[in-house]
Amino acid sequence: MAQMGRPRNFDREHAVEQAMHLFWQHGYDATSLAQLKAGLGGGISAPSFYAAFGSKEALFDECVQRYLATYAQVTECLWDENLPPRLAVETALRQSARMQCDNAHPKGCMVTLGVMSAPSPEHARVVDALTQSRARTRAGIVACVQRAMQAGQLPDTLDAEAMATVFDCFLQGVSIRARDNTPHEQIDAAINHLLLTWDIAASTAAPIRQNTSALQKQ
Amino acid sequence: MAQMGRPRNFDREHAVEQAMHLFWQHGYDATSLAQLKAGLGGGISAPSFYAAFGSKEALFDECVQRYLATYAQVTECLWDENLPPRLAVETALRQSARMQCDNAHPKGCMVTLGVMSAPSPEHARVVDALTQSRARTRAGIVACVQRAMQAGQLPDTLDAEAMATVFDCFLQGVSIRARDNTPHEQIDAAINHLLLTWDIAASTAAPIRQNTSALQKQ
DNA sequence: CTATTTAGATACTGATCGGTATAAATGTTG
DNA sequence: CAACATTTATACCGATCAGTATCTAAATAG
Numbered sequence: 001m002a003q004m005g006r007p008r009n010f011d012r013e014h015a016v017e018q019a020m021h022l023f024w025q026h027g028y029d030a031t032s033l034a035q036l037k038a039g040l041g042g043g044i045s046a047p048s049f050y051a052a053f054g055s056k057e058a059l060f061d062e063c064v065q066r067y068l069a070t071y072a073q074v075t076e077c078l079w080d081e082n083l084p085p086r087l088a089v090e091t092a093l094r095q096s097a098r099m100q101c102d103n104a105h106p107k108g109c110m111v112t113l114g115v116m117s118a119p120s121p122e123h124a125r126v127v128d129a130l131t132q133s134r135a136r137t138r139a140g141i142v143a144c145v146q147r148a149m150q151a152g153q154l155p156d157t158l159d160a161e162a163m164a165t166v167f168d169c170f171l172q173g174v175s176i177r178a179r180d181n182t183p184h185e186q187i188d189a190a191i192n193h194l195l196l197t198w199d200i201a202a203s204t205a206a207p208i209r210q211n212t213s214a215l216q217k218q
Numbered sequence: 219m220a221q222m223g224r225p226r227n228f229d230r231e232h233a234v235e236q237a238m239h240l241f242w243q244h245g246y247d248a249t250s251l252a253q254l255k256a257g258l259g260g261g262i263s264a265p266s267f268y269a270a271f272g273s274k275e276a277l278f279d280e281c282v283q284r285y286l287a288t289y290a291q292v293t294e295c296l297w298d299e300n301l302p303p304r305l306a307v308e309t310a311l312r313q314s315a316r317m318q319c320d321n322a323h324p325k326g327c328m329v330t331l332g333v334m335s336a337p338s339p340e341h342a343r344v345v346d347a348l349t350q351s352r353a354r355t356r357a358g359i360v361a362c363v364q365r366a367m368q369a370g371q372l373p374d375t376l377d378a379e380a381m382a383t384v385f386d387c388f389l390q391g392v393s394i395r396a397r398d399n400t401p402h403e404q405i406d407a408a409i410n411h412l413l414l415t416w417d418i419a420a421s422t423a424a425p426i427r428q429n430t431s432a433l434q435k436q
Numbered sequence: 437c438t439a440t441t442t443a444g445a446t447a448c449t450g451a452t453c454g455g456t457a458t459a460a461a462t463g464t465t466g
Numbered sequence: 467c468a469a470c471a472t473t474t475a476t477a478c479c480g481a482t483c484a485g486t487a488t489c490t491a492a493a494t495a496g
Contacts (some may be wrong), residue, residue, distance in 0.1 A: 004463070004465075005472025006462040006471080006472050006474070007462080008472085029247065032452080032454085033452095044474095049455095050456080051474090055454080056454065056455090068475085078441080089481040105475085112394055135398070140493085161407075162407035163402070163408075165395070165405060166411045166412050168391070168395070169387075169391035169394075169395055169408060170388050171391065172390070172394035172395060173386070173387035173391030173392075174391075174395075175390075175394075176333060176387075176391075177383070177386065180352060180353070186385070189379075189380035190380050190381075193380060193419065194384050197415055199418075218452080220493090221442085221494085222440075222441050222493070223443065223493055223494070224443045224494095224496075225442085225492080226443055227443080227444080228442060250482080250483070251485080252483085262444090263443070263445060263446085265443080265486075265487090266444060268485065274485090377491070437496105439495080440494080440495075441492100441493080441494075442494100444489100444491070445491090446490100447487090448486080448487075450483105450485095451483075452481100452483065453480105453481075454479105454481090455480095455481105456477100456478080457475085457477090457479090458479075459474100460473105461474065461475085462472085463470100463472075466470100
């Protein structure tokens with residue numbers, strides 16, 4: 001059955017996409033209702049906005065979900081257990097760097113750059129989804145390192161959290177550098193160097209696991 | 219000669235310090251005049267605020283200058299030509315990480331976390347000092363790499379910008395991780411790994427290979 | 437003392453914030 | 467057609483934004 005009532009004269013999907021770009025660029029607070037209304041589908045009225053999206057906060061949540069389901073997928077390879085761990089990390093770094101430097105949308109990562117304000121109770125709720133997403137990516141990198149350790153590709157004496165922090169801090173920093181208009185080639189070249197930390201750690205791994213020494217620690 | 223007129227009953231220096239903490243934590247736009255008035259010296263009135271500081275923007279500029287002259291000095295070792303380049307970079311990373319994780323003030327770096335909004339003409343002016351400071355730190359790291367290359371401590375075939383981007387991206391990312399309450403020990407341990415990129419570059423005469431293993435695509 | 441200088445207190449400004457009440461316009465359903 | 471459902475346009479809400487006008491309080495200068 002078709003939709004009853006007067007049909008809306010803007011494309012809701014397209015409007016969410018435009019709203020995501022606005023939030024991505026300016027952040028949650030700095031994006032005003034006036035900006036959103038003016039930018040969505042070529043201009044809609046306040047009542048249309050609230051009828052379609054509920055509230056500014058609800059629209060933001062929807063935009064975050066949209067972002068996580070699309071652009072943020074570049075790091076999803078971290079969870080692909082069919083990929084060799086090192087390749088999974090490298091792929092995540094390279095794909096994310098490429099995405100963040102793309103001119104087709106705001107520079108940097110929306111999940112990272114939405115950190116801004118922290119303390120106010122409602123803002124905390126808004127930012128929570130972003131914080132959790134960052135924690136998930138972090139956990140994905142840690143999982144890759146641990147997988148490599150279990151496979152003997154990294155020494156099992158390694159501090160997985162510390163090793164993962166190297167890559168995660170770098171990845172978070174890419175958002176800042178992308179905002180500062182660092183060319184993608186430069187970041188990609190930096191990834192070459194960064195991955196050497198993996199290789200040099202791997203070169204100290206015993207080719208055949210020696211559980212005797214590993215089990216000493218606790 | 220002593221000051222004429224009625225003396226103000228709050229400590230201006232202390233007030234700037236408190237304002238800096240507020241801007242540091244919430245960012246420029248998200249810090250309201252109401253917050254500032256309530257937080258400065260235990261509460262001052264609007265006219266007192268404007269008489270003492272001129273405007274919100276002028277106070278922010280003053281806070282940025284204060285920040286650059288104090289907390290941001292942790293990376294000033296990058297410009298100390300008496301320090302071996304690698305030690306200068308390591309010291310900058312470790313001191314900055316320690317500072318950013320300190321509980322005595324807001325987590326992260328004010329210069330990095332003030333990026334937020336970009337486009338509006340006046341906001342651009344406010345953010346400009348931060349952008350320039352980031353560029354200066356970046357240039358300092360590049361200078362250290364170049365100094366090491368000239369001293370034969372790094373191969374002269376190295377791409378200094380790319381090498382510096384490794385450390386700078388990491389450094390920028392520390393702000394995000396500090397906001398996410400990553401313990402300082404973990405970041406410090408990550409710096410150990412990160413510095414291996416310097417050592418392995420130093421040990422190789424030939425330029426590092428491009429695209430170490432994957433992702434020739436696109 | 438008076439004059440001058442500076443800061444504080446109260447109250448207010450116009451603009452913008454996110455959000456809504458009301459009712460007309462436009463569609464489907466029977 | 468009439469009844470219903472939904473979006474639209476206009477106008478508006480109280481709250482808060484950054485910033486001020488006005489007057490009084492408190493200090494120094496002569």
